[in-house]
Amino acid sequence: xxxxxxxxxxxxxxxxxxxxxxxxxxxxxxxxxxxxxxxxxxxxxxxxxxxxxxxxxxxxxxxxxxxxxxxxxxxxxxxxxxxxxxxxxxxxxxxxxxxxxxxxxxxxxxxxxxxxxxxxxxxxxxxxxxxxxxxxxxxxxxxxxxxxxxxxxxxxxxxxxxxxxxxxxxxxxxxxxxxxxxxxxxxxxxxxxxxxxxxxxxxxxxxxxxxxxxxxxxxxxxxxxxxxxxxxxxxxxxxxxxxxxxxxxxxxxxxxxxxxxxxxxxxxxxxxxxxxxxxxxxxxxxxxxxxxxxxxxxxxxxxxx
Amino acid sequence: xxxxxxxxxxxxxxxxxxxxxxxxxxxxxxxxxxxxxxxxxxxxxxxxxxxxxxxxxxxxxxxxxxxxxxxxxxxxxxxxxxxxxxxxxxxxxxxxxxxxxxxxxxxxxxxxxxxxxxxxxxxxxxxxxxxxxxxxxxxxxxxxxxxxxxxxxxxxxxxxxxxxxxxxxxxxxxxxxxxxxxxxxxxxxxxxxxxxxxxxxxxxxxxxxxxxxxxxxxxxxxxxxxxxxxxxxxxxxxxxxxxxxxxxxxxxxxxxxxxxxxxxxxxxxxxxxxxxxxxxxxxxxxxxxxxxxxxxxxxxxxxxxxxxxxxxxxxxxxxxxxxxxxxxxxxxxxxxxxxxxxxxxxxxxxxxxxxxxxxxxxxxxxxxxxxxxxxxxxxxxxxxxx
Amino acid sequence: xxxxxxxxxxxxxxxxxxxxxxxxxxxxxxxxxxxxxxxxxxxxxxxxxxxxxxxxxxxxxxxxxxxxxxxxxxxxxxxxxxxxxxxxxxxxxxxxxxxxxxxxxxxxxxxxxxxxxxxxxxxxxxxxxxxxxxxxxxxxxxxxxxxxxxxxxxxxxxxxxxxxxxxxxxxxxxxxxxxxxxxxxxxxxxxxxxxxxxxxxxxxxxxxxxxxxxxxxxxxxxxxxxxxxxxxxxx
Ligand SMILES: Cc1cc2nc3c(=O)[nH]c(=O)nc-3n(C[C@H](O)[C@H](O)[C@H](O)COP(=O)(O)OP(=O)(O)OC[C@H]3O[C@@H](n4cnc5c(N)ncnc54)[C@H](O)[C@@H]3O)c2cc1C
Ligand code: SF4
Ligand code: SF4
Ligand code: SF4
Numbered sequence: 001x002x003x004x005x006x007x008x009x010x011x012x013x014x015x016x017x018x019x020x021x022x023x024x025x026x027x028x029x030x031x032x033x034x035x036x037x038x039x040x041x042x043x044x045x046x047x048x049x050x051x052x053x054x055x056x057x058x059x060x061x062x063x064x065x066x067x068x069x070x071x072x073x074x075x076x077x078x079x080x081x082x083x084x085x086x087x088x089x090x091x092x093x094x095x096x097x098x099x100x101x102x103x104x105x106x107x108x109x110x111x112x113x114x115x116x117x118x119x120x121x122x123x124x125x126x127x128x129x130x131x132x133x134x135x136x137x138x139x140x141x142x143x144x145x146x147x148x149x150x151x152x153x154x155x156x157x158x159x160x161x162x163x164x165x166x167x168x169x170x171x172x173x174x175x176x177x178x179x180x181x182x183x184x185x186x187x188x189x190x191x192x193x194x195x196x197x198x199x200x201x202x203x204x205x206x207x208x209x210x211x212x213x214x215x216x217x218x219x220x221x222x223x224x225x226x227x228x229x230x231x232x233x234x235x236x237x238x239x240x241x242x243x244x245x246x247x248x249x250x251x252x253x254x255x256x257x258x259x260x261x262x263x264x265x266x267x268x269x270x271x272x273x274x275x276x277x278x279x280x281x282x283x284x285x286x287x288x289x290x291x292x293x294x295x296x297x298x299x300x301x302x303x304x305x
Numbered sequence: 306x307x308x309x310x311x312x313x314x315x316x317x318x319x320x321x322x323x324x325x326x327x328x329x330x331x332x333x334x335x336x337x338x339x340x341x342x343x344x345x346x347x348x349x350x351x352x353x354x355x356x357x358x359x360x361x362x363x364x365x366x367x368x369x370x371x372x373x374x375x376x377x378x379x380x381x382x383x384x385x386x387x388x389x390x391x392x393x394x395x396x397x398x399x400x401x402x403x404x405x406x407x408x409x410x411x412x413x414x415x416x417x418x419x420x421x422x423x424x425x426x427x428x429x430x431x432x433x434x435x436x437x438x439x440x441x442x443x444x445x446x447x448x449x450x451x452x453x454x455x456x457x458x459x460x461x462x463x464x465x466x467x468x469x470x471x472x473x474x475x476x477x478x479x480x481x482x483x484x485x486x487x488x489x490x491x492x493x494x495x496x497x498x499x500x501x502x503x504x505x506x507x508x509x510x511x512x513x514x515x516x517x518x519x520x521x522x523x524x525x526x527x528x529x530x531x532x533x534x535x536x537x538x539x540x541x542x543x544x545x546x547x548x549x550x551x552x553x554x555x556x557x558x559x560x561x562x563x564x565x566x567x568x569x570x571x572x573x574x575x576x577x578x579x580x581x582x583x584x585x586x587x588x589x590x591x592x593x594x595x596x597x598x599x600x601x602x603x604x605x606x607x608x609x610x611x612x613x614x615x616x617x618x619x620x621x622x623x624x625x626x627x628x629x630x631x632x633x634x635x636x637x638x639x640x641x642x643x644x645x646x647x648x649x650x651x652x653x654x655x656x657x658x659x660x661x662x663x664x665x666x667x668x669x670x671x672x673x674x675x676x677x678x679x680x681x682x683x684x685x686x687x688x689x690x691x
Numbered sequence: 692x693x694x695x696x697x698x699x700x701x702x703x704x705x706x707x708x709x710x711x712x713x714x715x716x717x718x719x720x721x722x723x724x725x726x727x728x729x730x731x732x733x734x735x736x737x738x739x740x741x742x743x744x745x746x747x748x749x750x751x752x753x754x755x756x757x758x759x760x761x762x763x764x765x766x767x768x769x770x771x772x773x774x775x776x777x778x779x780x781x782x783x784x785x786x787x788x789x790x791x792x793x794x795x796x797x798x799x800x801x802x803x804x805x806x807x808x809x810x811x812x813x814x815x816x817x818x819x820x821x822x823x824x825x826x827x828x829x830x831x832x833x834x835x836x837x838x839x840x841x842x843x844x845x846x847x848x849x850x851x852x853x854x855x856x857x858x859x860x861x862x863x864x865x866x867x868x869x870x871x872x873x874x875x876x877x878x879x880x881x882x883x884x885x886x887x888x889x890x891x892x893x894x895x896x897x898x899x900x901x902x903x904x905x906x907x908x909x910x911x912x913x914x915x916x917x918x919x920x921x922x923x924x925x926x
Contacts (some may be wrong), residue, residue, distance in 0.1 A: 018917065056472075076870065080472055095886025097870025104874075107699055110473035111451050118869075125871040125906040130920045132840075132911060135875025135900030137709070137819035139452060154867070157885055163878045207886075209867040209907075241921060299910025301859050302840060316734045319704045344701040344751035345794035351786050358893040363783045367898075369705020369817065413711070417732065427839050433718060441714040454712060455705045455817055458879045466879065542793075560793045
């Protein structure tokens, strides 16, 4: 059994989705940890994959911090150079259409082994594109790895801006990092200031379409990373496919990742499961309410036409 | 007294068509009619009143085998109508995109005609596999450069929507080198099977299906409206061309017949070689060999373009609508493809005309068939890529 | 073995080329069926009785042969599949208005789904080679649950176009901005702005790819994905 497999445990698959195991990890590289949101798993996997030639392109989300108008407005990018991966590190709490450049990656960039990071809904979108690729000519077989990020909800840009500028009192252009955790929304400025608001105050700004989504852990990913369950600076990682396990094993063997059992850390797997459950029940209820109003159920829109 | 024979539908080509043959006692064709029986989808009429951008997108759907040529000819027509100058790299990429299409289309045609020349199943399967490998590379060019292998959306009025990445350029180069090797093999194969066919059937490659019509071509690899004098082109209705005495046939032909200096002209690979390299046209079977040779030349030109291309260069000119009329000409795999657009100051299409490549060849096919035995009618028709 | 026919009505042959763009797998696909008719590929001149017919192209109501050919399929084929947008949604043919000099009266073009009792419709202009291959595999294996969306689309209720994407996804508060529609659109008519699609109507040809590809409109079920995509089949 590998070092990684020794620390892996299994959680509730009803809530987390089918998986081979869950563990806590972080990158061993300072430059990655510095740029990344949590344990830098996503960035580390992308860099490793590109360097080893496992991927020839990765799709992630970047912002343009020098944009005077919308410094935190993300846009999807295709990255082929491992040195550019960290430019995309860090969470942007607003919609970024990563899947929109999937075709560009295999066309304009000629990629044959693409990795993409995405929210659970984006991972789902790509999986469907692999199963029923009606408008996805020559894309399905070019997808090498799907990295999911745990997600409770996302925010429209103007909503996020209101949270940051009105509620936290910080200009978007001054923001160095945002985070959600421990019941709060956190804003870190370039000057080292930290502002928070209770998570409850962010609810009104959540994107409504997120409320019909019952996938918390990107259940159809190859591997998923999130902050919940692990201590600050560490990530909770869910491995689902053999392919992802193999890659992570290699990374651990090469000393690129530091891993721990999630049972040794606080708050632990229980919190991940609790929040997954919360998302599922709350949003299932929302779907039922919408149905009563005569609105379509997600995934069944065509049936109502 | 000649007898009337019909072959309907003719097979192994794009679209719907039929052959009407008047043959003598020994089966030799005295008069042939090659009639397009497809429903006319009315692209010219559909264009009217629509924005230029829509029309350029829609007309690609005239033909799913050679869409890039329609996209290109249309973009060229609109650019000339509105005084738009595509940037150098956009122009190069456009040529590359359409050549990728020429590669796949030419060998696809070789796949369609296989049954005319090869009986042995194993030989056939091998050829199909090789053709599919070559097509895959041709389509890869169109996918990468044009955005989609079928109906490439990157071809735009003003150039190309985007440049390719440096890594894609390298990949294209590598793949095209592979294609060249495969194509050399395929070229030898085509020569061999066509010559074998001629021999077995006792046909003279120089004379079989030879006709006296002139040849029209505007450019070896792209298209050049300056080499097409539109004043010498007329499009006539079938009834005008065939005359009252052949009313029956005329009414069955959907489409107009383009003539140059009042007569049918051949377009396509052989025309391009006749016009630009001065080759002797010989008989129709020779078209197969020239088409194959032209595929090799297309690959070479693609490799050149990749060397010339600046992958960080601008590819799309910004433009404002402006009133005007423009002619776009592109050498489709099948021959000279002409689009003529008139737009108003808002960029709305007021008039649109298309002379698709194969329409030139319809009456030429008839000439080539006439004088030969009726058994070869379809074989001759398929020398042209209809 | 399943007897398969391929019929081209008022279409461009692009859907057939898309099938051919399975490249090395084309021969394998054709090995799985008995191809009994395909005018572009073989010399058979009349559509025989068959199990499945793939139909490309719209129907021109003003062209008798075209209507007849389409109608006859109901008798000749067990299962009728509208392949591609012209046959399933109407595609850009929705803009046909007749008055073309060479056939002025050819003006009414409708998708096959409006004229014939179609079993399945696969939109897209053209549908991706991999989609056609997948569809055929599911059909041959009799995985009818997974074919249900295609059966539903065959009812031809609408064009499933960029407008429908707005009406039935964005307007219904269901779009989460993944960008799939933009990638799927074969004409690049869609741009995602502020997390929601904007459809450029000058480029939209009503092919139905965006609507069909959107994960929020039609969801095939997690199990199918785990079995057919994540089960290692694609890798
Ligand atoms: C909208 C949103 C909500 C989230 N909610 C939760 C939550 O409720 N619980 C939880 O545990 N974790 C949540 N996360 C995940 C968490 O914030 C981290 O992204 C995750 O832990 C990975 O950390 P990392 O250090 O490995 O990532 P990094 O190495 O920093 O890499 C993160 C990657 O995600 C990409 N990315 C960033 N923002 C987006 C975006 N909006 N859309 C698509 N890709 C993006 C980046 O380009 C980067 O490649 C959320 C993330 C997002 C984007
Ligand atoms: S759907 Fe597109 S590719 Fe298929 S026949 Fe119609 S125009 Fe051609
Ligand atoms: S927006 Fe694009 S994908 Fe959607 S129907 Fe229009 S052309 Fe097709
Ligand atoms: S595919 Fe659907 S959910 Fe995704 S951006 Fe388009 S409309 Fe929205």
